[in-house]
Amino acid sequence: APGLLWLSRAFRFGDNPALLAALKEGPLLAVFVLDAATRALGCAPRWRLERALRAFDADLRRRSGQGVLVLEGEAQDVLPDLVRQTGAARVHQAYWPEPAMQAAQGRVRKVLGDRLVLHPGHLLTHPGRLRTGQGGVYRVYSPFARALRALGPDRPVAPAPERITGYSAGPRGLDLTTLNLAPDMYRGRAVLETFALPAGEAAALERLDRFLDQAGPYGAERDRPDLDATSGLSEHLALGEISPRTVWAISSLRAEADPPQAAGITKFLSEVIWREFAWHLLIDFPHMAQTPWRPEWAEFPWQGKSAALTRWQRAETGIALVDAGLREMRVTGRMHNRVRMVVASWLTKHLLTDWRSGLAHFDDSLTDWDPAANAMNWQWVAGCGPDAAPYFRIFNPERQAEQFDPRARYRNRWLAGWPGPPSAEASAYLDSAPPGWSISPHWRGDGADRAMAEGRNRALAAFGAFR
Numbered sequence: 001a002p003g004l005l006w007l008s009r010a011f012r013f014g015d016n017p018a019l020l021a022a023l024k025e026g027p028l029l030a031v032f033v034l035d036a037a038t039r040a041l042g043c044a045p046r047w048r049l050e051r052a053l054r055a056f057d058a059d060l061r062r063r064s065g066q067g068v069l070v071l072e073g074e075a076q077d078v079l080p081d082l083v084r085q086t087g088a089a090r091v092h093q094a095y096w097p098e099p100a101m102q103a104a105q106g107r108v109r110k111v112l113g114d115r116l117v118l119h120p121g122h123l124l125t126h127p128g129r130l131r132t133g134q135g136g137v138y139r140v141y142s143p144f145a146r147a148l149r150a151l152g153p154d155r156p157v158a159p160a161p162e163r164i165t166g167y168s169a170g171p172r173g174l175d176l177t178t179l180n181l182a183p184d185m186y187r188g189r190a191v192l193e194t195f196a197l198p199a200g201e202a203a204a205l206e207r208l209d210r211f212l213d214q215a216g217p218y219g220a221e222r223d224r225p226d227l228d229a230t231s232g233l234s235e236h237l238a239l240g241e242i243s244p245r246t247v248w249a250i251s252s253l254r255a256e257a258d259p260p261q262a263a264g265i266t267k268f269l270s271e272v273i274w275r276e277f278a279w280h281l282l283i284d285f286p287h288m289a290q291t292p293w294r295p296e297w298a299e300f301p302w303q304g305k306s307a308a309l310t311r312w313q314r315a316e317t318g319i320a321l322v323d324a325g326l327r328e329m330r331v332t333g334r335m336h337n338r339v340r341m342v343v344a345s346w347l348t349k350h351l352l353t354d355w356r357s358g359l360a361h362f363d364d365s366l367t368d369w370d371p372a373a374n375a376m377n378w379q380w381v382a383g384c385g386p387d388a389a390p391y392f393r394i395f396n397p398e399r400q401a402e403q404f405d406p407r408a409r410y411r412n413r414w415l416a417g418w419p420g421p422p423s424a425e426a427s428a429y430l431d432s433a434p435p436g437w438s439i440s441p442h443w444r445g446d447g448a449d450r451a452m453a454e455g456r457n458r459a460l461a462a463f464g465a466f467r
C-alpha cells in the first residue's frame with residue numbers, strides 16, 4: 001500500500017513532516033484534489049498554484065519516477081475512494097489552515113476519522129504556544145513578536161531523501177501538462193507569464209540565498225518601490241515552496257556568519273513574523289476576510305460599488321503612484337508593499353470604499369495571495385483590524401511618491417516610461433487592457449492636490465464622526 005500525501009500548499013521536499021510521514025508508510029502517492037474551492041480561487045493565485053504544482057511534480061518525477069496524481073472532485077469523496085482502492089493506512093497532509101481547506105479537512109475527517117493526519121510546517125510555531133500572560137490571544141504585533149522571539153520558532157525537520165520510491169499502481173488522474181487551471185483570466189496568461197518569477201523549491205532557496213547576501217540595506221530600502229530591496233519570497237511562502245521555519249533557520253545562521261547583513265536580516269525576520277501574526281489571527285478569527293475584526297466597524301457607512309471603484313480597479317484614478325501600483329499588479333501579479341498600503345489607503349480613505357472590495361480585487365490579482373496576510377493588511381489600512389492604523393493616518397500618495405520614489409523611476413516604469421519610449425512594463429499594461437478601458441492622464445499640480453485635500457477632509461469627517 002502507498003504512503004498517501006494529500007497536497008494542499010506545502011509544495012516542497014524540505015521541512016515537510018507530512019511528506020516524511022507518508023514516506024514511512026510506503027511508496028509515495030502524492031495526490032492533489034481539484035475541488036470546487038480550488039476552481040473558485042482568484043485568477044492570479046490559481047495560475048500561480050498551477051506553476052507550483054508543476055514544479056513539485058517535475059521534482060517528484062526526478063526523485064521517484066512518478067508524478068502527482070491530480071483528481072477532480074471533492075476531497076471527502078475522492079480520498080476515501082483512493083484509500084479503498086490502494087489500501088493506504090492513512091492520509092497525510094501538511095496543515096494549511098485556510099478556511100475552505102479547513103472545511104474540507106472536516107468533511108474528510110467525518111469519513112476517515114483519525115486516518116487523516118495533519119502535520120505542521122506552514123507556520124513558525126503552533127498558535128497554542130503563543131498566549132498572553134492572561135492566556136489570551138495576542139491582538140497587537142509587538143508583544144506577539146517579542147513572545148515569538150523569546151520562545152523561538154520550531155526547527156525545520158530533515159529534508160526528504162533525493163531518491164524516493166514512488167507508488168506506480170495508483171489510478172490515472174488528470175494530465176498536469178494540459179490542466180490549464182486559469183484559462184479565463186481577465187488579464188491574459190501571457191502577460192503574467194512574461195513577467196513571472198521562477199517557481200518551485202529550488203528557486204525559493206536560491207532567492208533566499210541571493211537576498212541574504214545583500215540584506216544589509218533592507219531596513220533602509222524596503223519601502224522603496226524603485227529599488228529591488230526586498231526578498232521577493234512571498235509567492236514561495238504563500239505556496240509553501242519554502243517553509244517559514246527554513247527561512248528563519250537559514251537567515252539566523254547567516255546573520256551570525258555575516259555581521260554586515262545582520263541588521264537587515266533581523267528586520268526581514270520581523271516581516272516574516274507579520275506573516276505569522278496574520279495566520280495566528282486568521283486561525284483564531286476565521287471570518288477575518290469577511291468581517292471587521294472590531295465589530296463596531298460593521299456599522300461604518302462604506303461606499304459599495306461605484307464608478308470610483310471601477311476606476312481604481314482599472315488603474316485609472318489619475319493619481320500616479322496609485323495607478324502605477326495597480327498596473328504593476330495587473331501585469332505581474334505582484335505589488336510592492338509600500339504601494340499596496342498607498343493604493344489601499346486611497347480606496348478606503350479617499351474614496352471611502354469598503355475595504356472588502358479592495359480585498360476581493362487583490363484576492364483575484366496577487367500571485368502571492370495569502371488569505372491571512374491579505375485580510376489582516378486590508379483591515380489594518382482600513383482601521384478596523386486588531387492592531388490597526390489610526391483613522392487619521394491617511395496616506396498622501398504624492399508625498400509618499402516623493403519620499404519613496406524620489407526620481408519617479410517606479411512611476412515612469414508603469415505609467416509612461418518618460419523620458420524615452422514606454423517601458424516594456426507600461427507597454428504590456430497597455431496591450432493587456434481590454435477594449436473600452438481608457439488610459440487616464442495623470443494629474444499634476446493643482447488637480448491632484450485638490451482631489452487629495454478634498455478626499456482627506458471627507459475621510460476625516462466620516463471617520464471622526466464615526467468614532
Ligand code: FAD
Pocket residue numbers: 222230231232233234235237238268271272273274275276278335336337338340341344362366368369370371373374375377378381
Ligand atoms: P519582504 O519585505 O522580503 O518580507 C519577507 C516576508 O515577510 C514576505 O515574503 C511575507 O511573507 C512577509 N511579510 C512582509 N510584509 C508583510 C505584511 N505586511 N503582512 C504579512 N506578511 C508580510 N502579503 C502576502 O504574502 N500575500 C498577500 O495577499 C498580501 N496582501 C497584502 C495586502 C495589503 C493591502 C498590504 C498592505 C500588504 C499585503 N501583503 C501580502 C504584505 C506584503 O505587501 C507582502 O508580503 C510583500 O510585499 C511581499 O514582498 P517580499 O516577499 O519581497 O517581502
